[in-house]
Every structure is written in structure tokens, then in C-alpha cells.
Amino acid sequence: MKILEWVGLAIQAAIGYNLVFPVFLLLIYGLRKAITSRRAPAGSTLPDYGIIVTAYEYTAQLPAVVGSLLQLNYDRYHIYVVADKCDISNLHFPADKVALLRPEQVLGSNTRSHFYAIRRFIRPHTHLTIIDSDNLTDPEYLNELNVYFNQGYEAVQGVREAKNLDTTYACLDAARDIYYHFYDGKVLFGAGSSATLAGSGMAFTTALYEKALGHLDVTGAGFDKVLQEGIVSRGYRIAFADKAVVYDEKTTGSDQLVKQRARWINTWFKYFGYGFKILFKGITRFSLNQILFGLVLLRPPLFIFLLLSVFFMLINLLIAPVMSLVWLIGLIVFVLGFYISLKSSPTDPKIYQSLVNIPKFMFYQLTALVNARRANKISVATRQENKTPN
Numbered sequence: 001m002k003i004l005e006w007v008g009l010a011i012q013a014a015i016g017y018n019l020v021f022p023v024f025l026l027l028i029y030g031l032r033k034a035i036t037s038r039r040a041p042a043g044s045t046l047p048d049y050g051i052i053v054t055a056y057e058y059t060a061q062l063p064a065v066v067g068s069l070l071q072l073n074y075d076r077y078h079i080y081v082v083a084d085k086c087d088i089s090n091l092h093f094p095a096d097k098v099a100l101l102r103p104e105q106v107l108g109s110n111t112r113s114h115f116y117a118i119r120r121f122i123r124p125h126t127h128l129t130i131i132d133s134d135n136l137t138d139p140e141y142l143n144e145l146n147v148y149f150n151q152g153y154e155a156v157q158g159v160r161e162a163k164n165l166d167t168t169y170a171c172l173d174a175a176r177d178i179y180y181h182f183y184d185g186k187v188l189f190g191a192g193s194s195a196t197l198a199g200s201g202m203a204f205t206t207a208l209y210e211k212a213l214g215h216l217d218v219t220g221a222g223f224d225k226v227l228q229e230g231i232v233s234r235g236y237r238i239a240f241a242d243k244a245v246v247y248d249e250k251t252t253g254s255d256q257l258v259k260q261r262a263r264w265i266n267t268w269f270k271y272f273g274y275g276f277k278i279l280f281k282g283i284t285r286f287s288l289n290q291i292l293f294g295l296v297l298l299r300p301p302l303f304i305f306l307l308l309s310v311f312f313m314l315i316n317l318l319i320a321p322v323m324s325l326v327w328l329i330g331l332i333v334f335v336l337g338f339y340i341s342l343k344s345s346p347t348d349p350k351i352y353q354s355l356v357n358i359p360k361f362m363f364y365q366l367t368a369l370v371n372a373r374r375a376n377k378i379s380v381a382t383r384q385e386n387k388t389p390n
Contacts, residue, residue, distance in 0.1 A: 012312050012323075018305045019330035021295065022183045022337045028191040028292075047149055049077040049142060050125035050206065054113040055133040056084045059091060061249075066093055068136040074143060078125070080117035084108065111218045118206070129203035134249035136163060144244035145203045151239070154208040155194075155231050157185060158201040158244030162348075169257050170250035171354035172361045175342065176302065177248075178351070182341035184296060185240040193292035194232050195240035197224040200248070208236065222267035225297075229274040232293050233281060254364050261301075261368035268301055269372065275299075303365040306334070 053065055062081060069079050079098040083091070084107045093100055101120060107113050114130065127149065131137065138144075141158065148156045159181055162174035184196040202224075204212075212230030213223075231238060251257045275297030282290025299305070313327035342351070 012327075015300075015305050015308045015312065016327065016330050018299050019309060019334040021299070022187070022341075023333055025183060025187050025191050025292070026337070026340070029187045032192060033190060045150075046076050047127040047142075047146060048123070048125045049074075049203070050117065050121050050128040051077055051079045051131060052114055052117045052128055053079065053081045053131045053133060054084065054110055055081065055086055056108070056113075057086060058133070059083060059086050059088065061134050062091060065131065065133060065135060066098055069131070070094070070097060071139050072137060072142055073139045077142065078122055080120065082107075082113040082117050084113055109217075109219045110223045111213055111216070114209075115214070118210070125206055127203055128206050128209060130200050131246065132200040132248065134163075135160075135200055136247040138245040138247075141244050141246065144241050147243075148239035148241050149203075149205075153239040154205040154236055155238040156203050156241050156244070157195040157197055157238055158203070158241050158246055159185070160198055160201045160246050160248040162250050163247035164250055164252070165348055165350045167252045168354050168357050169254065169361070170252050171348075171351045172357060173250040173257075174348070175351045175355065177250075178345045178347060179302075179338055179341045181242075182345055183337075186242055188292060188296060189238070189240035191292060192288045193296075194228070194236075194238035194289055196293075196296065197228045197238065199224045201244070201246035203244075204231075220267075220270075221263040222271055225267060225271040225274065228293075229271070229278065229297075232290060233274075233278055235285075235287070235289075237289050257361075257364050258368045258371060261365050262371040265301060265365075265369055265372040272298060272300075301365070303362045304369070306331075307362065307366075309334075 051069055053062070053069075055062055062083070066079060066081065069077075077097075079093075081091075081093070081098060081100050083100065083102045086102065088100060088102050091100060099117075099120065099122065101117060103113075103116055107116060114128075118128070127145075129142070129145065145156050145158065160177060162170065162177070165171050165174060180196070180198075186195075189195045208231065209227075212227055212234070216226065216230075218226050228238065251260055275294045277294070278290050278297060279294025281287070282292075282294055300308075309327060309331055313324050313331065316324035316327060
């Protein structure tokens, strides 16, 4: 009986620490910020960027994406649009700045598209950055990335801000992004670890990208999970550039939300084991970067550990009221931490107003959990959908 009790406590601890871990990171971040100064630049050479934009099946938003990139306040770059399984007959871009590539065979993979572009670079670009087919970029995007490349970092994650806040789901999706950008980006990096990668709005030295992924053939969702493991496990840190902004299309409807989250949940179950690998490597190497990053990778999606936390609080209310109080305190700490992330970021009032709909948002994520096993059968194409208020 004692063994079962200890197992039960261990399971609760494994879930419960996720409630307070963000605030723990925030404390480390605050201490490090107080006693360390900003790193001096290691050099001032301007990187030469290959900007890779990938599209699959749909091209409607590519003119706006490329138009945004052509407005960058920077000279040393060339854009590579990889239009996989796309009709490109109506796409026309200035050839001196844009290479429009249509693979002869369907690639069906982000990384295959990236390396298809890399093998066709018109010159040996020192750096590359990855942009989604629905992203828009701030004119200073590359200059802000350079702040960290000039400090010696070889991998940098920017900020993906909401391009649209016209539905409840878009606002809640944006709130989630703000939380993750704050804790898994700014705070995690500031605490001495690495920012997690977000799939786009990220940049690397070309050499590091090839070193991390060149020997692999990653298919399905989650190439960014494989990429960040390849970088951090090699001892590199991923910097977080909070002013390198790309504007990202947010989820607009329940059907889109379920499909997207099903893929993300499937990806977490597929790759969360990387967390153990990096954590143990960090312990043996005494690497704060790898230890903290490993712990973050082991964290379940937000809605899973929040629902489990409420479940354990209610169960303990019947069998161990003191433990129930501990769970309540943990949930309060999490809510406080979530509020801190919103207040510490430029958060639109619409996002605050949308928070009352979190229960509905979590219901659809539960639906996505049910569909997670068949997530890879769901199309990964980015498509402009009709937006109707929710």
C-alpha cells in the first residue's frame, strides 16, 4: 500500500511541478539579470542571409509574404520560395531578389524543402532564416537577429506576433503564444538556457543547420523539435531576439484549431523523450543550458497538465485535504505566472477579453487529443480560411 502511495505522490509531483516551474525560471532569470551584464559583441560582420519560404499546395498568401520580405531594411539577402506541389503559373517575383523553386517531385516535408533551397543557393549564404507561407516580417527583422549573431550565437529564435485577432480562437491562440514566448523564449534564454524553436521566425548559421539536420530525413510535423535537440545536445545555445518580429496567422475556427492541435499533441508525444536525453546529458556535463531545456521539453501541453492538476486537486479534496490545498496554491501560482507573461508583453485588450472562453478552447484541445493518433493524416498545408466571429 505504501508503494502505491509513493507512486501516486510521484505522479502528482511530476505533473504539479509544471505549475510552478515557469515562476522558478522567472526567479533565475531575475537573479541572472541582476548580476550579469550584456555580452559584448563578438564581431560586426553583416551576415548574408538565405531566406527560405516554404509553401505546400496553397500559394494565395505568398505575394504578401514576399512583398513583406522585400521591404526589409537590409541588403545582404536572397529569398528562396519553395512551392511544393503548387501551381506557380500566377506567381511573379523580381528575379534579382527572389528564386521561385518548384520541386520536380513532391517533397511533403519542411526539411526537404529547406535543403532543396539550400542546394540551390545562388551563393554560399552564411546564415539562413525560415519563414512560413503565412508570415509577414517587420522591416528590422534581420537587423534584430544580427544583434545576437554578432554576440557569437549561431541559432536565434525571433517573436511570432499575431497577424490577426478577429476571432475568439485567434485571440486565445495569441495568448498562448505570448505565454510561450515569454517563458520558453525570453525567460528561459535569460535564465541561461536556450529559447525553444517555434517553426518559423528562426535563423541559424547555415553550417549549424546542416550539422543538426543534414544527416536526417524528418517527415511529418515537428521538425523544429528535432532541430532544437540537434542544436542544444551539441552544446549550443539558442538565443531569443524579442525584437525580431514576424507576424503569424492565428487559428480562426474550431475545426482549424482541432486539426492544428492534434498535430502538435502528436508531435509532443513523438518527441518529448528528447527531454530525458538532454536532461541527463546536462546533468553529466553540469550544463545549466541542457538541464533547464530538458525539463522544458518534458512538460506536457498546457491544457493537459492543467486539467490533470484540477483533477488531482478534486480527488485530494476527498482523500487528503492538505494536498488539495497544495494543488490550489500551485494553480494560483500558475495563473499568476500566466498573468505576468501577458502584462510583461504588448498584449492587445482583445486578448484579455477572450480569456473567459478558455474552457471552450480547452474542450477543443481535448477533442484534438482524441484525434492526435491520426494527426499525420491531416493536411499540413497553410490555407487562408474564411474568418467568422466566434
